[in-house]
Amino acid sequence: MASLQVNNVIKRFGDVEVLKGIDIDAQDGEFLVLVGPSGCGKSTLLNMIAGLDSITDGEVLIDGKVVNAVHPKDRDIAMVFQSYALYPNMTVEKNMAFGMEMRKIPKAERDKAVMSVAKLLQIEELLKRKPGQLSGGQRQRVAMGRALVRDPKIFLFDEPLSNLDAKLRVEMRTEIKKLHRRLGTTIVYVTHDQIEAMTLATRIAVMKDGILQQFATPQEIYDRPANVFVAGFMGSPPMNLIPAKIAKNGDGLSVEIATADERTLRLKLNGTGKGLSAHVGSDVLLGLRPEAITDLESSDSGGDIQEVECSVEVTEPTGPDMLAVLLLGGIEVVSRMRSSANVHMGEMTKFAVNMSKAVFFDTETEERI
Template sequence: MGALAIKNVTKTFGDTQILKGINIDIESGEFLILVGPSGCGKSTLMNIIAGLESPTTGEVCIADRAVTNVAPKDRDIAMVFQSYALYPTMTVRQNIAFGLETRGIAKAEQNEIIARVAKMLQMDHLLERKPAALSGGQRQRVAMGRALARNPKLFLFDEPLSNLDAKLRVEMRVEIKQLHQRLKTTIVYVTHDQIEAMTLGDKIAVMKDGVIQQFGRPQDIYENPANLFVASFIGSPSMNFIPCHLIEHDGELGVSLQGMASPYFISLAGRPNLRARLGEKITLGIRPEQLDVAEAQSSALECKVKITEPTGPDTMVYTEVNGVEVIARVHPRLVPPTGQSIKLVLDMKKVVLFDPVTESRI
């Protein structure tokens, strides 16, 4: 059953087009992430799903029902906001009860629901407090409780973790994921944080300038980015982009990489659609963990270690290839001292190629 379908939705404010034809389809129980830099239109899209704004053209369906012209309260959704949006003069209990009351649920049933939600989120002891007397994490919990109490078809989370400190953010992230697995609800989650997107989502829609750049499973997006933007946005540290010329060497197509020693040729034989680009510029994309320290005897790309950043399990080695900074993620035991040379090999199966002009994948 389709939980949420967005069909050709556009949104225009005055002369600026915020959304340029959005299409998304998710199944019931899926966790959809809308991710992108600020100004990409993800919050506008969220508001359109919630019914707080109406699309200029296009259609929104929730649970196989067209709701484009249905008021927010009749869409059977619940929303968690970045600022929590708790009602400041009401206690936690009243905050949760408010939505139930407006829907005419009997007092006894209200209390039952509140007790269930409070138990689920471990906030029984907070019920009689006002929002001002709660910490950021507790407020977040209450906001989620308020959403859960209604048991809607669709949950909307609008950057819910952005106001929390780093440690709490990780904890709440896990908690949201557990909650989703336990309740099997459909969730749409807006964030600008690619780590949240990767860790939480069943499906990710990467947005930029009002267009979905790529829509798919997190691992697919990570391994097969559709264009330069997606490749650079997803993953931390970011993918390395090395400018190269496509050349022919001993009858094989490939590129030449210049570290600190002589140029190192890598073959791109077997990749389709390359022959026509012989002699042109291409961008070679490789993630830091796809660069590894070479075995002593093999031929490899020799570069100079400029900076090392130990993170514990791995060390980030900053070097320079073809005049741009390249980061390699290597085992701490294999890192030479700063200023010395390091021999790197590339995991050629994972390397992706981009057209430097159109920025799309080759």
């Protein structure tokens, strides 16, 4: 187990800067998840932590010691590569045991470790096969197995579940979480999947174009995204971002949303108005998660609930929930309710908006206000 610090790390390939000063850290035993769109620099950052790519500028520290110049094999890190990188001419068993063999661990101990990890990853039947005889998802689990038989200071996982079908992916996610709870080893985990990020992470680093957008707990990222990008990237369906204006309303403030017939829909800003008085008269984006807009029966019991009549454009039952596309003022928004909600396409219905959950973004800078 170990702590990790990444201090103002920059990576250039030729004159292209792909990491533009990344600052993240993981406490001993933390489960850190890196998310962001393809090409934002996640694998590059992981390779630099592993020592497989040189660091152009900045520092990586493991357990408080700068490791910039430490050879990968001396960093005591186990990595699962996005591309698997299995030895093609070795069996699954051998692929998994090879690292231990190199470190002269006795055969009995190796076999025990391989069997226990193979069971966890549901690949016991595949141990005698070679990588060429496996499906993509099976290869991916073998790659995972090869890391898990070790007891390193830090695990680095680069999209380890991306090739598994939905069911296996959820099962493996749970297994990884159990494993982390049992071993307590520090993990840095890359994924595209924001549900995986939310469910696994102690903290999430959201990246875009080589720049860290937000580094916080899953709940903080979900409730208070740092900017419009994070609001749209984390959460499915994404947060509704509603063009609006802040206005004075007696002693307090309200947020005004334009409607199709040139009237305005006003929502009062009770507790949430703090910090917005400087924005009176300005355009903002009002951010509301789908579940902050519900039918009246399933509205939150606490918080600042305001009733708004909306036309229901489309209903989309998902099984556990009902999603509905509504017109809030003149703007299409997505609402999420219990599946039995009495909401029908083409009707005008009263909805409950939980304004305690509202967040606001500056239209110009796209930062949260």
